[in-house]
Amino acid sequence: MNDSHRETFEEFRQSFNYGSRTDLLFKFLGSRNLTDQDAAEFFRGLLEKLGAAFDSREYGALLDYVFQWQVRTYTPTEGAPPPPFRYDETPWTPLRKPLSQSRIALVSAAGLFVDGEDPLGPDGPTQEQAVPRIQEFLRMAPILSTIPRDADRRCLKVRHPGYDIRAALLDHNVVFPIDRLKELQSEGEIGELAEEHYSFVGASSQKRLLAEAAPQWATLLKSKDVDAILLVAA
Amino acid sequence: MCHVSVGHTARVIEGAGISTVCIYIRAFRHQAQALKPPRTLITPHLLGRTVGSPDDIMRQRGVTRAALRLLETASKPGTIAEFAPALR
Numbered sequence: 591m592n593d594s595h596r597e598t599f600e601e602f603r604q605s606f607n608y609g610s611r612t613d614l615l616f617k618f619l620g621s622r623n624l625t626d627q628d629a630a631e632f633f634r635g636l637l638e639k640l641g642a643a644f645d646s647r648e649y650g651a652l653l654d655y656v657f658q659w660q661v662r663t664y665t666p667t668e669g670a671p672p673p674p675f676r677y678d679e680t681p682w683t684p685l686r687k688p689l690s691q692s693r694i695a696l697v698s699a700a701g702l703f704v705d706g707e708d709p710l711g712p713d714g715p716t717q718e719q720a721v722p723r724i725q726e727f728l729r730m731a732p733i734l735s736t737i738p739r740d741a742d743r744r745c746l747k748v749r750h751p752g753y754d755i756r757a758a759l760l761d762h763n764v765v766f767p768i769d770r771l772k773e774l775q776s777e778g779e780i781g782e783l784a785e786e787h788y789s790f791v792g793a794s795s796q797k798r799l800l801a802e803a804a805p806q807w808a809t810l811l812k813s814k815d816v817d818a819i820l821l822v823a824a
Numbered sequence: 825m826c827h828v829s830v831g832h833t834a835r836v837i838e839g840a841g842i843s844t845v846c847i848y849i850r851a852f853r854h855q856a857q858a859l860k861p862p863r864t865l866i867t868p869h870l871l872g873r874t875v876g877s878p879d880d881i882m883r884q885r886g887v888t889r890a891a892l893r894l895l896e897t898a899s900k901p902g903t904i905a906e907f908a909p910a911l912r
Contacts, residue, residue: 615871657850657870664851673858675828680860680901681839689896697833699826700874728825752826753872761878770875770888780892792826804833808840818843818895820888821861822874823830823852 603629612721615656615754618663632659675796685818687781692817694775695784697807699792700758700765700824701750703735708747709790717749724751724793731798732790734807739768739785752793753824765824784816792824827852831859838862845894847874847887853904860902865891867907883909 605611607620619629639652666673685692708714710733715723737746746766748758757764768787775783788807811819827848834844838861845863848856849871856864867874867887876883890907898905 653870657868660871661851664854666854673855675832676858677835677860680862681835682862682901683838683841683843685843685895689892692895694892699830699833700872732829750826755872757870757873757878763881763884764873764875764878767875767884767888770881770885773885774889774892779889790829792829794825794829796825796828796832799829799832800836804836805840807833808837808842811837811842812840816842818845818892819834819837820891821830821834821844821846823827823846823848824872824874 599626599630608722608724613754614721614752615756618660621663623663623665623667687817689780689818690778691781693782693784693815694771694780694818694820695811695814695816696766696768696771696787696820696822698766698787698789698822698824700753700789700822701748701755701791702737702758702762702766702789703747703749704737704741705745705747707735709733709735715749717751717755720749720751722751727751727791727793729795731802732792732794734803734810735789737766737768737787737789739772739783739787743769750791750793750824752791758824765822767820767822771820781817784814786814827855828859831855831861831864834861835859843895845891845898847891849874856904862901862903863894863898864904865894865907866904868909 604620606613607617639655643649643652703709746762748755763769771783774780830846834846838844846861847865849869850866853866875887887907
């Protein structure tokens with residue numbers, strides 16, 4: 591941008607979406623579903639809620655406000671083109687035994703891996719390096735990382751170019767609820783937790799996921815004798 | 825794209841004979857409707873906080889439990905259930 595260029599409001603809001611001000615929690619500001627007037631109203635309301643939160647010391651309304659705008663912005667508008675992947679039928683495998691006797695494994699699309707086992711190799715990118723490479727990720731086949739049930743939480747890394755990982759860095763359970771599953775197992779709600787759980791980067795080639803990766807993962811999981819899989823999107 | 829990947833993965837794994845349940849956030853409910861994973865729980869949470877806020881153990885446990893229970897209670901393919909408690 592040269593000195594003579596005055597940034598427009600549209601450029602400003604779009605800069606949060608893989609631009610000069612990238613913030614994946616607020617990338618929706620760059621959505622085509624928003625007009626400049628919509629985005630201006632978002633900022634006005636945000637400041638209003640922020641001011642109220644300073645006084646009340648309650649930030650729930652602020653959180654709810656951002657949530658509502660996220661939902662509004664990502665939800666297709668009436669008359670929008672249909673999503674590229676749509677199906678009429680659904681595969682169906684009923685659970686063979688009660689949950690309290692079932693063996694469960696977790697698969698998260700949130701991009702977790704164990705320190706020292708970077709799926710992109712020892713020189714794999716940092717989060718900051720990965721984000722601008724989102725288009726590369728979207729062309730790649732996803733790679734499944736194995737996370738042992740009892741892995742030390744301090745050894746878990748997160749890298750994903752498509753979502754804001756700040757919460758996952760604080761507590762991986764927000765997208766990989768392994769500790770909650772352990773509690774449910776100890777309370778007898780589920781029979782057993784598998785010894786191995788899994789994660790991959792959901793921002794990946796759907797063609798390659800369907801043709802290459804997912805069928806291999808299904809074979810792997812069959813070999814582990816799990817009865818059911820909990821999948822978490824991020 | 826994460827929600828699309830999860831839907832596709834669930835469909836493939838379920839097709840291979842293992843029961844699956846997915847957790848999605850509300851902003852991508854339309855993807856669950858289009859992809860029709862076998863069973864989906866929708867949470868009223870922000871992107872990147874699908875199961876709940878950091879260290880909100882009770883809520884995370886409630887979401888995880890509600891998702892797992894769908895494995896027993898969902899009676900038809902493509903079931904979509906909402907995790908009802910509000911965000912706060």
